[in-house]
Amino acid sequence: MLRTPLCDMLGIGVPVFQAGMGIYRGLVTTPELVAAVSNAGGMGCIGGSGLTPDELRDVIRRVRALTDRPFAVDLIIPTALSTRGGTRAEIRDDIRRHHPRHFAFVEALYERHGIPRLPIDLALTWTPELTDAQADVVIEEGVALLVIALGDPAALVPRARARGMRIGGLVGSLGNLRRQLDADVDLVIAQGTEAGGHVGSVATFPLLPQIVDAAGGVPVVAAGGIADGRGVAAALALGAQGAWVGTAFLAAAETRLHPQHRAQILGGRSEDFAATRIYTGKTARTFRNPIHAEWSASGLEALGMPHQKVLFEDFLNAARHAGRLDLVSNPAGQAAGMLSEVRPAAAILRDLAEGAERRIAELNRFIDR
Numbered sequence: 001m002l003r004t005p006l007c008d009m010l011g012i013g014v015p016v017f018q019a020g021m022g023i024y025r026g027l028v029t030t031p032e033l034v035a036a037v038s039n040a041g042g043m044g045c046i047g048g049s050g051l052t053p054d055e056l057r058d059v060i061r062r063v064r065a066l067t068d069r070p071f072a073v074d075l076i077i078p079t080a081l082s083t084r085g086g087t088r089a090e091i092r093d094d095i096r097r098h099h100p101r102h103f104a105f106v107e108a109l110y111e112r113h114g115i116p117r118l119p120i121d122l123a124l125t126w127t128p129e130l131t132d133a134q135a136d137v138v139i140e141e142g143v144a145l146l147v148i149a150l151g152d153p154a155a156l157v158p159r160a161r162a163r164g165m166r167i168g169g170l171v172g173s174l175g176n177l178r179r180q181l182d183a184d185v186d187l188v189i190a191q192g193t194e195a196g197g198h199v200g201s202v203a204t205f206p207l208l209p210q211i212v213d214a215a216g217g218v219p220v221v222a223a224g225g226i227a228d229g230r231g232v233a234a235a236l237a238l239g240a241q242g243a244w245v246g247t248a249f250l251a252a253a254e255t256r257l258h259p260q261h262r263a264q265i266l267g268g269r270s271e272d273f274a275a276t277r278i279y280t281g282k283t284a285r286t287f288r289n290p291i292h293a294e295w296s297a298s299g300l301e302a303l304g305m306p307h308q309k310v311l312f313e314d315f316l317n318a319a320r321h322a323g324r325l326d327l328v329s330n331p332a333g334q335a336a337g338m339l340s341e342v343r344p345a346a347a348i349l350r351d352l353a354e355g356a357e358r359r360i361a362e363l364n365r366f367i368d369r
């Protein structure tokens with residue numbers, strides 16, 4: 001069986017993680033998905049970033065009702081938020097007054113695509129108050145592993161340790177690594193640019209060995225572009241102790257992705273998934289749709305976080321309700337080109353782990369003894 005020291009640290013059977021994917025209202029990392037992966041011997045992860053603290057607590061408890069195995073929660077804690085404590089209404093107003101060209105761009109989208117306006121009915125925006133409250137819930141609930149993306153986990157590590165939890169930090173470059181090591185995380189996830197969701201610019205193959213070499217023995221988990229056992233085996237060959245897999249689990253039967261978005265992922269080619277700042281202000285890889293070209297043609301620079309997210313969320317909400325999923329962001333990575341069918345999460349996990357085992361055994365034939 002595929003096993004690395006990370007399995008003992010986390011109490012899991014195989015070193016394969018279902019990545020945190022915090023999209024719109026928890027449609028991807030449902031309690032059923034997270035529990036299915038953990039029950040199958042890997043580690044499931046709730047993408048907590050799009051949930052209110054109360055929703056997050058509810059999802060954690062629903063996962064617990066479905067599994068007694070360890071699972072994780074991933075939170076996005078942006079380091080540089082462009083506002084502190086702004087409500088959605090205040091941010092909308094700020095955009096209208098101080099960024100009229102951005103405001104006009106989105107107004108024109110409604111007209112051009114014939115979408116009736118429908119502002120999102122969600123108080124939640126990315127503020128430090130929100131991310132603090134989300135982290136409080138995860139720590140109070142004592143979830144086995146808390147993964148922090150984008151930000152600085154320093155304040156959280158001692159609190160999580162005191163609850164017997166482990167903490168992981170996601171990095172996309174060597175520059176990000178220092179902050180994670182200084183915060184004394186238990187593991188580092190090195191994510192290459194081919195991944196779905198927020199990404200840096202370095203690909204997994206050059207990133208991973210550099211992070212492994214610089215991590216000073218802290219276990220490294222590979223992310224970005226891994227969708228079968230060959231990818232897991234390659235990650236281990238490059239020095240990782242595990243694989244953090246997102247896009248491949250978008251094909252899991254337990255997600256509640258909209259069928260149109262699922263079809264884009266199963267039918268799309270790797271090159272159909274492009275990195276853009278449109279949706280949040282940070283580069284994120286999503287299925288390329290007509291808005292991408294319209295944004296590029298506008299020559300506008302993305303606003304900071306959370307302004308850019310607030311700017312687009314109303315339009316995305318309206319497009320979703322109008323059934324225009326072809327205009328709604330659908331984050332996924334280049335590995336989508338490898339996917340063609342919906343399968344139970346346990347089968348996806350089994351193929352990743354057993355496929356890696358087979359591949360590693362097969363590689364011996366390249367050694368001429």
Ligand SMILES: Cc1cc2nc3c(=O)[nH]c(=O)nc-3n(C[C@H](O)[C@H](O)[C@H](O)COP(=O)(O)O)c2cc1C
Pocket residue numbers: 019020021022023028047048049074075076148149170191194195196197198223224225226244245246247248330331332333334335
């Ligand atoms: C739909 C989707 C949503 C994501 N949301 C988050 C998120 O909320 N937080 C985060 O740290 N990473 C997020 N990611 C990145 C994943 O955690 C993971 O690093 C990535 O999917 C790994 O690369 P892969 O997609 O090639 O497997 C997301 C990825 C996808 C595909």
